[in-house]
Amino acid sequence: MTWRVPLCRPTFVRDDLEAMLETYRSGWLTSGPRTAELEEAFAHYTRARHAIAVSSCSAALHLACDAARLRPGDEVVVPSLTFTSTVNAITHVGARPRFADIADVTEPWLSVESVEAAIGPRTKAVLTMAYGGHLGETEAIGELAARHDLILIEDAAHACGSWLGERHAGTFGLAGAFSFSGSKNIGIGEGGMLITDDDEFAARVARRRWHGLSSQAWDRHHQATPKYELADTGFNYRLDDPKAALAHAMLGRLDSENARRAAIDAAYREAFAGMEPIRPTAAPDPQARSSHCMFTAVLDEAVDRDRFRAALADRGVQTSVHYPPVHLGVNHAQAHVQLPLTEDYARRSVTLPLFPQMTAEQRELVIGAVRESLVRPVRAASAA
Numbered sequence: 271m272t273w274r275v276p277l278c279r280p281t282f283v284r285d286d287l288e289a290m291l292e293t294y295r296s297g298w299l300t301s302g303p304r305t306a307e308l309e310e311a312f313a314h315y316t317r318a319r320h321a322i323a324v325s326s327c328s329a330a331l332h333l334a335c336d337a338a339r340l341r342p343g344d345e346v347v348v349p350s351l352t353f354t355s356t357v358n359a360i361t362h363v364g365a366r367p368r369f370a371d372i373a374d375v376t377e378p379w380l381s382v383e384s385v386e387a388a389i390g391p392r393t394k395a396v397l398t399m400a401y402g403g404h405l406g407e408t409e410a411i412g413e414l415a416a417r418h419d420l421i422l423i424e425d426a427a428h429a430c431g432s433w434l435g436e437r438h439a440g441t442f443g444l445a446g447a448f449s450f451s452g453s454k455n456i457g458i459g460e461g462g463m464l465i466t467d468d469d470e471f472a473a474r475v476a477r478r479r480w481h482g483l484s485s486q487a488w489d490r491h492h493q494a495t496p497k498y499e500l501a502d503t504g505f506n507y508r509l510d511d512p513k514a515a516l517a518h519a520m521l522g523r524l525d526s527e528n529a530r531r532a533a534i535d536a537a538y539r540e541a542f543a544g545m546e547p548i549r550p551t552a553a554p555d556p557q558a559r560s561s562h563c564m565f566t567a568v569l570d571e572a573v574d575r576d577r578f579r580a581a582l583a584d585r586g587v588q589t590s591v592h593y594p595p596v597h598l599g600v601n602h603a604q605a606h607v608q609l610p611l612t613e614d615y616a617r618r619s620v621t622l623p624l625f626p627q628m629t630a631e632q633r634e635l636v637i638g639a640v641r642e643s644l645v646r647p648v649r650a651a652s653a654a
């Protein structure tokens with residue numbers, strides 16, 4: 271099926287593709303000078319001391335839990351309303367997730383009260399997620415974590431270009447993990463970044479991303495060092511140079527692309543303001559700048575979400591649901607855990623298309639389709 275309005279769509283300008291092609295022509299493909307340039311630029315942009323490029327956000331999250339030395343028996347407080355890989359990172363190191371609830375059905379990020387209630391004697395860390403690029407209560411959770419002597423790791427997969435005042439996402443605790451997958455604000459296919467201000471932690475992440483070797487292939491190639499020692503164990507979580515060059519070019523356009531996203535977000539909010547059965551989430555926060563990675567809304571109880579989504583699909587508009595709660599899924603099932611707000615949100619929320627190059631015509635098509643679908647018989651009550 272070809273959507274008239276897909277959920278998201280990455281766009282590349284000529285310079286992006288030229289930067290990538292040039293790297294292919296250079297003869298150096300694996301992680302090397304282009305990756306180092308991207309790391310420097312990303313650290314500069316986010317005002318972090320270190321940025322370490324990796325093959326995905328999932329890899330960054332795993333490395334963060336690994337380098338933070340989380341172990342079996344440790345507990346990590348985490349939202350259930352997240353992508354499964356946030357929680358996989360915790361269980362990959364043998365630690366146990368302690369799920370906490372969101373702040374409200376229109377504020378779908380981890381609530382500081384719920385985090386506090388989930389902290390127990392075995393809690394070692396809190397792993398937040400900037401839902402849709404919104405930092406929500408991250409700062410307060412960072413302060414809470416510091417008071418309890420807990421490590422804070424941020425899943426900032428959605429948050430390239432998300433700021434709270436002068437602080438970028440990923441800088442509120444020990445580390446932040448970003449995704450460069452195709453649907454994200456820097457969408458190169460697969461890729462990611464970890465940022466931190468901690469020198470020792472950064473060195474461990476960088477080494478273990480590269481199998482634990484004492485030096486990288488590029489350093490040996492251009493004779494920065496002849497040393498090649500098996501200093502540690504690790505993984506192949508490298509980002510390759512052509513994709514690093516592409517990400518670097520896209521980073522240069524991030525603020526303008528995010529401004530386009532913000533304009534679409536504002537247009538949706540204005541259009542839906544008078545429509546009772548749909549409520550946009552994450553009202554703009556004057557202290558913050560969101561990356562607007564996604565636009566989500568909650569539907570009135572009376573609206574049948576499946577029929578609403580089918581009605582939009584009939585009009586060529588793709589929608590999605592972010593996310594099925596992780597504590598109810600098979601991998602990390604904790605049936606005894608009750609997260610009423612997360613479960614309510616997961617039943618009633620819908621994600622609408624949002625991408626920088628969306629045309630005015632596409633935007634109006636989405637708004638029109640939502641309006642028509644909500645006045646037609648998608649309401650459970652009127653359909654009965």
Ligand SMILES: Cc1ncc(COP(=O)(O)O)c(C=O)c1O
Pocket residue numbers: 325326327328329352353355356399425427428448449450451461462
């Ligand atoms: C919240 C969240 N965390 C982590 C990830 C994993 O990112 P990646 O695909 O780069 O591993 C995603 C990807 O969609 C995500 O949405």
